[in-house]
Amino acid sequence: MPLERIANITVKEFVSEATVRLVLEAPDIGEIAVPGQFVMVGFDTPSADPFLRRPMSIANAEWGRLELMVRIVGWGTALLSGLSSGDSIPVFGPLGNGFPSPDDSAILVAGGVGIAPLLFAARRWRNVRLLYGETSSEKICKLPEDIGCEPKISTEDGSAGKGGVVTDLLEGELKSNFKGIVYACGPVPMLAETARICASKNVKCFVSVESRMACGIGACQGCAIRTKKGFKRVCSDGPVFDANDIEWEVPVG
Secondary structure (H helix, E strand, O other), X not given: OOEEEEEEEEEEEEEEXXXXXXXXXXXXXXXXXXXXXXXEEOOOOOOOOOOOOEEEEEEEEEOOEEEEEEEOOOHHHHHHHOOOOOOEEEEEEEEOEOOOOOOOOEEEEEEHHHXXXXXXXXXXXXXEEEXXXXXXXXXXXXXXXXXXXXXXXXXXXOOOOEXXXXXXXXXXXXXXXXXXXXXXXXXXXXXXXXXXXXXXXOOEEEEEOOOOOOOOOOOOOOOEEEEEOEEEEOOOOOEEEEHHHEOOOOOOO
C-alpha cells in the first residue's frame, strides 16, 4: 500500500550539468520499494505553484532511504534541484508495478534520465549488463560504484563512448545469442526501437514508460496509453509493461 511521508533530504549533488541526485530519509517507503516503481514528489511553496506532484523513478531504496535522479526540464524539476540537504518534501509511494526479476541474465537499456530505475535494478540483480545513452557527454550522469557492472556508454554526437544511439549498443549485445531478458526505460522512440529489436531476436523485453501524471494512482485517467489489451494507465497498470503489449505505432505518453 502506498504511503505518504514528509521526507528529509540528506544528500543533494549534481551528477551532470542538469541532473541532481537526491537521497531522502523516507521510512517504510524505502524499505518496500522494488525496481521499476516510482514516487510522487510534492512541493511546499506558499503559492501552491506547482500544484501537481511530479512522478520520479526510484534509483535506489534501502534502509528507509530513497534515491532519486532529477533532470531539470521545467519549473517543477527546477524547484526540486534547488533544494538543499536538510530540506523536507512530501513523498507518496511507492507506486506502480515494478520490473519482474530475471531468472538468469539481463540487459538494462537506459536513455537519458531513464537511467534511474535501471540503476535500482542493477543494484538488486546479478549478472546484468547496463547500456546507457545520452545526447552528449555533458548529459552523462556520474554513476554510483555499487551497481556491480561496467556500463557501456553511447552519445548521439559521439562526444563520449560509442557514437550513435543506445539501441545500436543493444543490437551489438544481442548478436551473441542472448538468452535473458531486456529491460528498458527512456524516451518513447527509444523504447519502441528497443521493442522492435527484441521482437526480431525473439528476446523478452519489459519497458518502463515515462508519462506525465496528475494523481499517480489511476484516478484521473490522464496517463492512459493504448495497448493490445485496450487502454492502460501508466501509473497503476504500469509503468512497467511487456514491450509486445504496447501499440507503438500510436502516440504513447
